[in-house]
Amino acid sequence: MGEDIAVTNFREYLRIKTVHPDPDYETAIEWLKKQAVDLNLEFNIVRFEPPNEFAVWLTWRGTNQSLKSILLNSHIDVVPVDPSQWNYDPFGAEKTPNGNIYARGSQDMKCVGVQYLEAIRKLKATGFVPLRNVHVSFVPDEEVGGFKGMNCFVKTPEFEALRVGFALDEGIANPDDSYHLFYGERAIWQFRVTAKGQTGHASILHENTAAEKIHKVINRLLSLRESEKARLKSLENPDLGDVTSVNMTMLGGGLQANVVPPELSAVFDIRITPHWTLDSMKKLLDETCANAGSDVTYKYIQHSNITAQTPVDDSNVWWTVFKGVTDEL
Incomplete structure (x- = not known):
């Protein structure tokens, strides 16, 4: 055949x-x-x-x-x-x-x-x-x-x-005959956090190191990740779009094994649910870097400033036509 x-x-x-x-x-x-x-x-x-x-x-x-x-x-x-x-x-x-x-x-x-x-x-x-x-x-x-x-x-x-x-x-892809329609998009924020600090020989306990600062940033953002994972499990009808995903995707920096690095970085990929305001996410990110210490900054790799959702009610003629066709099918 x-x-x-x-x-x-x-x-x-x-x-x-x-x-x-x-x-x-x-x-x-x-x-x-x-x-x-x-x-x-x-x-x-x-x-x-x-x-x-x-x-x-x-x-x-x-x-x-x-x-x-x-x-x-x-x-x-x-x-x-x-x-x-x-x-x-x-x-x-x-x-x-x-x-x-x-x-x-x-x-x-x-x-x-x-x-x-x-x-x-x-x-x-x-x-x-x-x-x-x-x-x-x-x-x-x-x-x-x-x-x-x-x-x-x-x-x-x-x-x-x-x-x-x-x-x-x-x-x-959907294995059965139902139609899954996605009418909103989480805002993608990909950014690199860079921490600068005291450098020197690794045999000394230097103050104000880049590692201590980036550690605070990582802990704060991964703490947010854990809370969102818990919230997803608590939802009655869990949908990934209802929560904000947080993932650390890259680590960078270091000179050699016995040198305290003057700079370290971490890259994060965060997908912000449309149920959050982007201003609240920016405030959290700004506060996280500020609380980590001096010379901690972030730079966007990809930054979406849109959280619009397509209306799925009778106000949207495209939706009513689309839904009408799938209902008929």
Whole structure:
């Protein structure tokens, strides 16, 4: 029995090594061109001046060009992988007898990009033509902040010309027939805390060291992490979006084993729930650094200042239409 074309395309896409730090974007672009031809969709690409990247979008023309369009977005890139921790080749897209497919990016988020395309294939097979334009966009570098792809794209006349009225982005694969809709996004704050202090030989108990200061910062933020973990467990219907996640992701500094370092740093990734104000988070961060001692500062690596949520009530015409369709299904 032959494999469904949706599965074949998915596995082809997974085998393209769009993995950081050296993603193979050109092969992915060629694959997307092929999908556009197969589906009779318009292929578009805009490339930005280095060191920035590009954006690709496939367009399905609707019957009423005066209406705002729908944008279905996904990202091409995937996070690094340690093959020694896998039972399968991370880019082999091997399929087991029960249908499981193993590959880096299978859920985050190449499955969604393929789902968009295969949904269009099925609709086209029925003769359906959309009322408004549907654009399927594929962008690079989401896993490292989106600064070289989508951040550039939304500032271009090409993006403005799409006249986007409604967009769907990253979600999760769901094994049953329910529809999970995410209507808010936690604000991403990634930052490096740097502590400077007295240096000297490690045989002496120096005062005011960088290690003592960074230790206080780490303790305070990991204490917040523990309290949010406890709060998540206490919720009647736990949802990760209801809490703020805190993770320390990098440590840096030091000269050699017997020297007290003049500077140490720690990088944190914090995703702030929409139920908190960003001002309260900034106040906590400022106070944490101030209480750790002098010469303790932080610098943002990525900083979102938006906590907006899409209204999911009758005030939002897009929501009522979307919900109406899923209710009907």
